[in-house]
Amino acid sequence: MTLGADRATRVDLDLVCGPDGPLPDSSARYRLLEHLGAGGQAQVYRAVRISGGLRSSPVTIKAFKADERLPIDEQLRFWDKGDAVLMDLNSRGVPNICLRVDGFYGASPRPAAEPAEGDRVPFQVLDYLPGMSLTERLRDDQQRGNGPQLDGGQVLRTLAEILRQLHAPEDAELPVLHMDLKPANVMILPTGQAKLIDFTASRYYNAAHLTSVAYSLESGGPEAHDVNRDVTPAYDIHGFGAIAYYLVTGWHPREQRHTPALPGSGITSTAIRRHPMLESHPTLEKHLVAPLADRPGDRPATRELEGWIARLTELAATLPTEHHFARWNPAHNGFSVPNFSVPAAFAEVKVPEPVANDRTHLFDVPIEPTPAETSPPVAPPTQQFQPNPPNPTAVFPAIKEPSAPRSMKGSARVPDYHEDYHDPEPQQAPPPYAPPPYQQQQPGPGWPPPPPPRHDPRMHPPTEPPAPPVRSRGRGLVSFAAVIFVLGWLVWFGSEIWRTQSLAAAANSALMGLGITVAAVVGVYWLTRLACYLVRSSMEMGPRRSTLIPNLTTSFFLAACGIAFLSFTPLDPMGIIHWIQENAK
Missing domain, CATH: 3.30.200.20 (Phosphorylase Kinase; domain 1)
Known part of the structure; x- marks a missing residue:
């Protein structure tokens, strides 16, 4: 190492x-x-x-x-x-x-x-x-002037498999967070094989162990600055995204300057750098920054990285060759995901409350910069080159196509780990194992390769059919309350005309009351929407799926205003109820 x-x-x-x-x-x-x-x-x-x-x-x-x-x-x-x-x-x-x-x-x-x-x-x-770190390797390829030689897709697939085994281990083993994924911690051997190093900051995903958060400016997620320090496997996904961003652009993704703090943060976060090359490739940019989302729940899940890499390989391969910092060979994917998108939110793993006499803190020790880390971003090569031809013998496991189109909203949370979990449906057998190209060479240390990973039901929880759209819930109740409001206002308007014997005076009072009430109704609706948004944001529940609560609140307020108008007329509901009670005695 x-x-x-x-x-x-x-x-x-x-x-x-x-x-x-x-x-x-x-x-x-x-x-x-x-x-x-x-x-x-x-x-x-x-x-x-x-x-x-x-x-x-x-x-x-x-x-x-x-x-x-x-x-x-x-x-x-x-x-x-x-x-x-x-x-x-x-x-x-x-x-x-x-x-x-x-x-x-x-x-x-x-x-x-x-x-x-x-x-x-x-x-x-x-x-x-x-060998060299990933930072050194990309710079070395550019200085040699013969174009990129490193297979970017293979590096990312290797890291994704490591994260899969860390975040969702088999049997009853504890899940692990690496906590410091960045280009300097990826070693590239002379064969092109990638190795992940530096586990000093790694922790078991357990409250008794996860009492400190390691943060590197070039790859750490903004949640490290959150006052609650609720760090999850999504923190590693952010570091993985930083490595992918570096492979595509030659830049670290986070800027050095500070931006306004995230909700609930004690320290400001840093913004995503806009690489000029990505401005003309908006589809690639949107896909590339998905693992770098400020909100952990908006990042891809660990089990989705394989499909995410396949789509990235296809998009990065369309860049002009003079902008390549690594080789991107879609033929090496072994599959194609032309419209991969981050699926809907998965169950969130919550770290239990810390044990007594323990405390959570940010272990933020500045890393001594090296020339490789502090030098300016790698400049794109000026020499044209032809990528190496695809290896027809390279076979990689296929992923399961999504059953229905899904939006770019998702979660980086992995499923909860329960020893008594049983998959209610039989699962398909995993695809046959095929070693990467570098393991197909002459056997040496570490040969034979490890056996294929067993199917883990915790990584593939049973899916449920999508719920029907719920955005229109409560509108019927709003319409009914609006009828009560209009009837009450009309009765009050007529009562004012009879009382004042002046249409102009009655209209002036009625229109003023109507305007104030409508403004109050609009304010109640949007204040309720804002309160719901703040609650969902603080609980990391993702975007809203319905306006049911604002509609219910607005309905009750409208009906109350209509009844209030009636209370100023002979048809006062409370007066009528009182009259009925008196006559019933």
Whole structure:
């Protein structure tokens, strides 16, 4: 594993580190050969393990870096949670992620001649991944001038499969949020294979574990700033969308400037950057920014990413070749989704209330910028090139076509996880497994590929027929109340003419009363609409589907106004009721 540091800035060195142990050379077990980069909480090195004077194959070592602004026990707990999650994911066999091979507490890295002194800090030993980060790889392809060589669709499909296994694991395993998806955390190996790295901020999707929120300016979702910090799998979908945006445009999606805060936010969010290239491709722009929606409920769900990628591949392939930062081959999809749209909202997973004596906070440590991250956006290549021909042997699982056209409104929430869930209908068998092209090469480490994932009913809940349109509900009641109102006003108008013996005076009073009442009715209707919108927004229930509540409120107000007009006439309803009661005695 490496970070997204520029290769030209990596520093050769000769330091040692290791755990405290009974052997005299335990504290110098690992020799650090090269500084690869730095993150918000760690320094990263290429290293080897020393045993009997012999060196192992290269490994990656992450050394804890303390932040003096935060309590040390809080930082160590933050590190330990991410370390536990990565160990668990490795034991589950989640493919295409970094592999944790060791972990220990020891003295900070030091020259071999110096003793191990000072406070002990945690270390993480991971497999060494040769290659470049996605940020470096796109820049390297542009600098070489021979056009993009990276298959953007394959990178996104790899990440989507990782998220599927994190967000909806099989059996009774806990779902996981990566929390820091961004181009710098995607390693591209020499074969073109993508690997997801840096799980320091990862958490189990559980209130006892999800007590902090990691945020990166270039890819973090706006909900990280929400005062309630209700972070869900949609947070990873936003990071996934940031990677897709970078693959298509060469830009990070969020601007550096601040915009007005979202409802309920304690900090302002950043706006989506409008790339000039997308202005002439509105369909691509609308599809590309769907995972980057400010509202988590408007983003695609995890299980919809495969279809979303297929549609993106088709749209991105239509761009002029001089604007390509990666290769987009629709033929590699194995399927076609010409009119893919985000489906209706799914069940929302709510994190339980935090346990006693726990607290939620924003762990927002600025990441040290590297030249690869702070340099200007990658400029489009000037040299024309021809994309590589499609690989006819590449086969990818097909997705299920939607049964009916659906709108671009949706949710990134995954279904609730219940151990006693039973699918009431038999499910079709999953398609046969076919490894990606890079796994069809000569076998090596990690061969054979993992078995195909079993069908998980939690990722495919039974669908119900769409509900009939409900926007017109309550209009009949409004019409009936309007009749009562008009009759009451006419009776009052006639009563005023009889009382004043002057048509002009009666008309003046009647029209003034009518105008005030109509203005009040309109105000009641729109105030009710506004209140319903605020309630739905605060509860993230999505857009309204009906005007039933405003219509009911307006109906009652209209009827009350009509009865009020009658109360000023001999036909006063209360007077009539009183007269009936008196005569009945």
